[in-house]
Amino acid sequence: MTLGSAGDKYDMGPGRLLQSSASRGWSSLFAEFRLHASGRADAFVQPVTEISMVIRGEGLVRRRDSGETHTTQAGPGVIWLCSAGQQIDWLEMEQGTLEILHLYLGPDASLDYATDRGFQGAATQSLRYSVSDPLLEHIGRAILAEMQAETAAGSLLVESLCSSLSARLLQSHSTSPRDIAARLSSVGKLDPRRLSRVLEYIHARLGNALDIRGMASVANLSRFHFARAFKASTGQTPYQYVSAKRLAQAKVLLAQNQPLAEVALALNFSSQPNFTRAFRREFGITPGRYRELKSR
Numbered sequence: 001m002t003l004g005s006a007g008d009k010y011d012m013g014p015g016r017l018l019q020s021s022a023s024r025g026w027s028s029l030f031a032e033f034r035l036h037a038s039g040r041a042d043a044f045v046q047p048v049t050e051i052s053m054v055i056r057g058e059g060l061v062r063r064r065d066s067g068e069t070h071t072t073q074a075g076p077g078v079i080w081l082c083s084a085g086q087q088i089d090w091l092e093m094e095q096g097t098l099e100i101l102h103l104y105l106g107p108d109a110s111l112d113y114a115t116d117r118g119f120q121g122a123a124t125q126s127l128r129y130s131v132s133d134p135l136l137e138h139i140g141r142a143i144l145a146e147m148q149a150e151t152a153a154g155s156l157l158v159e160s161l162c163s164s165l166s167a168r169l170l171q172s173h174s175t176s177p178r179d180i181a182a183r184l185s186s187v188g189k190l191d192p193r194r195l196s197r198v199l200e201y202i203h204a205r206l207g208n209a210l211d212i213r214g215m216a217s218v219a220n221l222s223r224f225h226f227a228r229a230f231k232a233s234t235g236q237t238p239y240q241y242v243s244a245k246r247l248a249q250a251k252v253l254l255a256q257n258q259p260l261a262e263v264a265l266a267l268n269f270s271s272q273p274n275f276t277r278a279f280r281r282e283f284g285i286t287p288g289r290y291r292e293l294k295s296r
Contacts, residue, residue, distance in 0.1 A: 003030035006048050006104040009091075014039045018099070021147050023270055026155055027211065028162035031147050032102045040092035046082045049127070051103040051165065053079045053140045059096025063129070064089040070129050074098055079136055081127035081173055101144050105162065128173050139164050150274035152243035152250075152267070152282070159212050160239055163224055189233040190226075194219045198230070206246055207266050212238055247282050250275070254287055255294040263287065 004022055007030075011017075014037035021031040036059070058075045065088045072078060074096075082088070084107065139161050146154045190198065201218045202210065215238060216226035231237050236244070246267045253263045264275035279287040 003104045007032045009041050009044050026158045028106050028159045030104045036098045038093050043089050046086040049084045049105040050082045053101050055099045057098040059098045060094040063091045072130055079131050083127045101140050149277050152246040152278045153239050156239040190229045195233050207268050254291040
């Protein structure tokens with residue numbers, strides 16, 4: 001089963017898919033923004049870990065699993081968690097309409113995070129059903145914003161946010177032992193030689209689909225250790241660094257009077273409109289206008 005089919009169970013009832021991350025090519029998670037109305041989904045086994053958060057609307061939602069029925073008067077800020085492999089007897093919405101962001105985590109997301117810190121067993125523990133967590137909500141809204149308007153290094157941003165989701169779930173919302181947070185270790189900077197190798201790797205691949213796993217491999221570190229070490233070394237997250245370099249390179253290419261579509265393609269944007277939005281958001285001017293000014 002692919003991440004992209006994890007939300008198929010919602011197609012059985014009323015409502016509709018408003019947006020998905022299918023065109024983004026994210027490897028760490030799949031996102032769907034759905035409108036839900038009154039309806040019911042029958043028994044299913046949860047295929048992957050899912051985080052569902054209400055963005056807008058109000059409604060009454062019920063779920064039955066493990067012989068227990070859960071009822072939630074849902075509104076913005078309500079978040080439901082469901083572990084991969086969990087048996088759900090039924091799921092129904094009795095009244096109202098809800099706009100919900102569904103985040104489906106790749107099967108290795110929590111496992112990689114837990115393995116990196118030496119508590120592998122935690123990755124398979126059950127998650128609590130319903131929570132209120134401003135940090136999870138903030139991360140979810142950041143992913144939704146990236147899905148709605150692509151930035152210069154969006155896949156890296158989402159990969160980092162997925163790591164943050166995994167950390168938060170294991171630390172605060174799993175049934176795993178409560179000493180997990182105490183076992184998170186501090187991390188230092190990358191040594192100069194490793195940092196140099198990583199920066200060379202990034203600069204040579206600004207037009208490719210860079211990911212943290214590849215960068216971490218160059219540094220010979222786990223991706224979670226690497227991401228923190230990179231920020232300690234540069235003052236920027238991998239996403240911030242790559243985004244800044246791609247947009248700086250965009251200025252160079254535009255000054256050479258290259259077509260906008262070619263610049264977008266050269267810097268790994270999924271489309272020219274997404275490139276235009278990202279450029280304007282960063283510099284306050286469209287790339288077309290910037291090119292005109294530089295050609296005078």
